Amino acid sequence: MQKIIKDGVIQDCDLNWIQDQEQAVEALAGDQKAKAIIPLNLWLDDAHDTSGVAGIWIDSTESTEPLAGKDLSELAVIGLNFLAFADGRCFSYARLLRERLNYQGEVRALGNFIPDQQGYMLRVGFNGFQFNESVDIEKALLLHKPFSVAYQGDVVDPRPVFARR
Amino acid sequence: MHKYSFFVYSNFDKVAANIICLLSGCSNMYQYDAIDQQIVEERVNQFRDQTQRFLNNELPEAEFLPLRLQNGLYVQRHAPMLRIAIPYGMLSSKQIRKLADISRRYDRGYGHFSTRQNLQLNWPTLESVPDILAELAEVQMHAVQTSGNCIRNTTTDQYAGVIDDEIVDPRPYCEMIRQWSTFHPEFAFLPRKFKIAVNATESADRAATQVHDIGLHIKKNDAGEIGFKVIVGGGLGRTPMIGTTICEFMPRKDILSYLEAILRVYNQQGNRLNKYKARIKILTKALGIDEIRARVEAEWEHLKGRENTVPEVEFERLQSFFTEPAYKALSNNPSSLTEKLSQSPGFARWYERNTFAHKKDGYRIVTLTLKKTGIAPGDATSEQMDLAADFADKYSFGELRVSHEQNLVLADVEQEQLVELWEAAKDAGFATPTLGLLTDMICCPGGDFCALANAKSIPIAQQIQERFDDLDYLYDIGDLDLNISGCMNACGHHHVGNLGILGVDKKGEEFYQVSIGGASGHDASIGKIIGPSFSEEEIGGIIEKIVSVYIDNRTEEERFIDTYRRIGIAPYKEAAYAKNN
Numbered sequence: 001m002q003k004i005i006k007d008g009v010i011q012d013c014d015l016n017w018i019q020d021q022e023q024a025v026e027a028l029a030g031d032q033k034a035k036a037i038i039p040l041n042l043w044l045d046d047a048h049d050t051s052g053v054a055g056i057w058i059d060s061t062e063s064t065e066p067l068a069g070k071d072l073s074e075l076a077v078i079g080l081n082f083l084a085f086a087d088g089r090c091f092s093y094a095r096l097l098r099e100r101l102n103y104q105g106e107v108r109a110l111g112n113f114i115p116d117q118q119g120y121m122l123r124v125g126f127n128g129f130q131f132n133e134s135v136d137i138e139k140a141l142l143l144h145k146p147f148s149v150a151y152q153g154d155v156v157d158p159r160p161v162f163a164r165r
Numbered sequence: 166m167h168k169y170s171f172f173v174y175s176n177f178d179k180v181a182a183n184i185i186c187l188l189s190g191c192s193n194m195y196q197y198d199a200i201d202q203q204i205v206e207e208r209v210n211q212f213r214d215q216t217q218r219f220l221n222n223e224l225p226e227a228e229f230l231p232l233r234l235q236n237g238l239y240v241q242r243h244a245p246m247l248r249i250a251i252p253y254g255m256l257s258s259k260q261i262r263k264l265a266d267i268s269r270r271y272d273r274g275y276g277h278f279s280t281r282q283n284l285q286l287n288w289p290t291l292e293s294v295p296d297i298l299a300e301l302a303e304v305q306m307h308a309v310q311t312s313g314n315c316i317r318n319t320t321t322d323q324y325a326g327v328i329d330d331e332i333v334d335p336r337p338y339c340e341m342i343r344q345w346s347t348f349h350p351e352f353a354f355l356p357r358k359f360k361i362a363v364n365a366t367e368s369a370d371r372a373a374t375q376v377h378d379i380g381l382h383i384k385k386n387d388a389g390e391i392g393f394k395v396i397v398g399g400g401l402g403r404t405p406m407i408g409t410t411i412c413e414f415m416p417r418k419d420i421l422s423y424l425e426a427i428l429r430v431y432n433q434q435g436n437r438l439n440k441y442k443a444r445i446k447i448l449t450k451a452l453g454i455d456e457i458r459a460r461v462e463a464e465w466e467h468l469k470g471r472e473n474t475v476p477e478v479e480f481e482r483l484q485s486f487f488t489e490p491a492y493k494a495l496s497n498n499p500s501s502l503t504e505k506l507s508q509s510p511g512f513a514r515w516y517e518r519n520t521f522a523h524k525k526d527g528y529r530i531v532t533l534t535l536k537k538t539g540i541a542p543g544d545a546t547s548e549q550m551d552l553a554a555d556f557a558d559k560y561s562f563g564e565l566r567v568s569h570e571q572n573l574v575l576a577d578v579e580q581e582q583l584v585e586l587w588e589a590a591k592d593a594g595f596a597t598p599t600l601g602l603l604t605d606m607i608c609c610p611g612g613d614f615c616a617l618a619n620a621k622s623i624p625i626a627q628q629i630q631e632r633f634d635d636l637d638y639l640y641d642i643g644d645l646d647l648n649i650s651g652c653m654n655a656c657g658h659h660h661v662g663n664l665g666i667l668g669v670d671k672k673g674e675e676f677y678q679v680s681i682g683g684a685s686g687h688d689a690s691i692g693k694i695i696g697p698s699f700s701e702e703e704i705g706g707i708i709e710k711i712v713s714v715y716i717d718n719r720t721e722e723e724r725f726i727d728t729y730r731r732i733g734i735a736p737y738k739e740a741a742y743a744k745n746n
Contacts, residue, residue, distance in 0.1 A: 085231075087437055088356075116224075116228065117353075146207065149200050149207075153472045153473065160472055165198070165200065
């Protein structure tokens with residue numbers, strides 16, 4: 001079974017990130033619905049009954065704006081998919097999920113991010129890391145938190161350095 | 166006397182800062198506390214590990230690339246190039262001695278001061294970079310975010326804090342922005358690089374703020390409160406643009422949240438498909454200033470008044486580092502100075518061009534020029550760096566600045582000591598009396614060093630310096646910014662030179678395109694290309710012809726740029742492309 005890092009611990013990944021729209025529609029009717037992480041668009045589409053899914057995922061090319069005003073408390077996971085690791089849009093999305101939309105569940109990194117980005121990712125609100133399968137997750141865990149102090153306030157500690165000095 | 170000034174403070178931080186200051190041998194600069202120091206040291210460890218994993222083939226090249234770039238490390242034509250950050254251009258004598266030492270031991274005994282007030286080493290080995298960073302951390306320096314698609318070193322006026330008509334000293338604000346932008350977790354992977362420059366005087370803009378992604382002009386409103394005019398979307402590169410005002414006045418307490426709003430809009434909406442369309446200037450142009458302002462303000466609505474609101478006590482803390490050194494009570498124009506000025510034309514020339522009025526009577530700002538003919542503009546040897554440190558200690562409270570024109574500045578020199586300093590600077594090749602003249606060129610390292618360049622730039626600079634070696638003629642020409650870039654990335658700021666030269670590749674051969682009419686100050690403008698490019702052999706002659714058009718057409722008060730603005734491009738074009746008789 002694939003592993004993830006969640007809250008700083010390596011765990012089994014027991015949820016199913018479904019990237020394909022049609023497969024996601026099928027999953028809504030199947031017995032694995034409660035484990036499905038489905039595309040944002042599908043979740044927003046009233047034609048489908050998406051209640052009871054584990055979560056949704058948002059692509060780099062999308063945004064968190066459609067989530068404004070929605071009840072996110074039913075979602076155990078919101079995944080953010082890195083198209084490329086240098087595509088930093090998901091850093092803003094994670095922060096907006098936490099600070100603007102007050103989302104309390106797991107914010108999971110998906111796709112092409114790299115282990116060396118975890119430090120920044122933790123600070124903007126990610127707490128789940130589902131690496132590409134080529135990544136050695138034990139080694140990735142060693143890179144989880146490269147800094148013990150920071151200048152800016154962040155999701156972990158909203159106080160900027162001038163409020164901590 | 167300055168050394169004892171800390172006794173007057175009651176605030177413990179200030180006392181501590183001044184004690185650290187005593188130990189480090191500097192005067193009025195920001196001093197790291199335990200937090201700042203821990204951050205740079207943890208960065209050294211992180212980068213050492215990343216380099217080791219790369220060398221062990223555990224970290225793929227494609228992943229190491231942006232990681233090393235965020236630490237200023239390029240892999241260049243001959244060797245890696247390491248760009249060391251000099252925040253807003255300020256250096257203590259201790260720091261520049263360290264730079265001299267590093268250049269000597271890890272490089273070939275010289276470094277290159279860049280237009281963004283940083284220092285580039287051209288020949289370090291990849292393996293040695295972590296050790297270099299560790300040594301830099303010992304003197305409160307680093308190479309963080311000197312490259313890569315992140316927020317770069319914040320730059321400002323090299324005369325900050327020592328000129329008369331400054332609204333306030335911009336350096337505490339630069340330091341505030343430095344801290345806010347350093348390892349900002351949300352903005353480390355932007356669509357493209359992001360540069361911020363700060364100006365605090367109405368009479369001049371020596372930081373070229375209008376050609377930065379964000380230009381900040383410090384202002385006071387009618388109530389006397391300090392804030393910023395915010396200019397967005399300027400930049401050079403392939404599509405040069407002058408920035409547009411997005412906000413007329415943002416109170417200083419709100420500036421960080423406002424910057425955060427701009428960056429958040431840009432991070433989400435900037436173009437990520439085409440790197441040539443990825444700077445915020447393109448987004449600003451595509452949306453229009455009103456639309457981008459509306460989007461930024463909508464974002465800012467959520468951010469203002471929250472954690473990033475900077476309290477008064479923080480401004481006081483930051484300002485406490487940039488207190489005045491212990492100036493003596495002196496008078497202007499001591500007899501030793503006026504006598505030498507009347508006796509020595511060489512000294513008088515240097516005084517006129519390379520020194521600048523100081524806010525305190527009896528003091529003068531001195532520029533040590535790095536523009537000696539035959540040497541790449543901005544280059545300094547380890548010996549010169551050591552000597553500059555000695556000068557700083559002896560004449561200028563142990564402090565030194567780097568200017569965006571790639572020179573070094575001693576900000577606080579007693580007028581009584583100018584003659585002595587001039588003699589010493591001349592011997593060191595620091596006193597070419599041509600500041601602001603045609604031969605005081607801005608120039609990138611070009612094809613001799615840089616892998617991106619289409620053409621060499623240093624030999625062009627040299628050719629022009631040799632052609633214009635008659636000082637009387639140079640003085641007669643007067644103020645003229647000539648900027649040279651080896652490719653359209655425009656590191657040599659050719660678009661905003663009164664004369665700009667751009668290296669281009671034509672079927673594998675190096676050619677040079679000439680533009681005219683650029684400017685980087687408050688009257689910033691982008692130069693116009695005069696026509697087809699020239700060969701390396703032709704370029705010096707062409708510059709000469711263009712300058713002659715100015716000489717023939719100018720009125721008494723006109724600088725080169727003024728005449729151009731009056732008569733337009735046609736006469737210059739005609740002269741440049743006229744067939745030789």
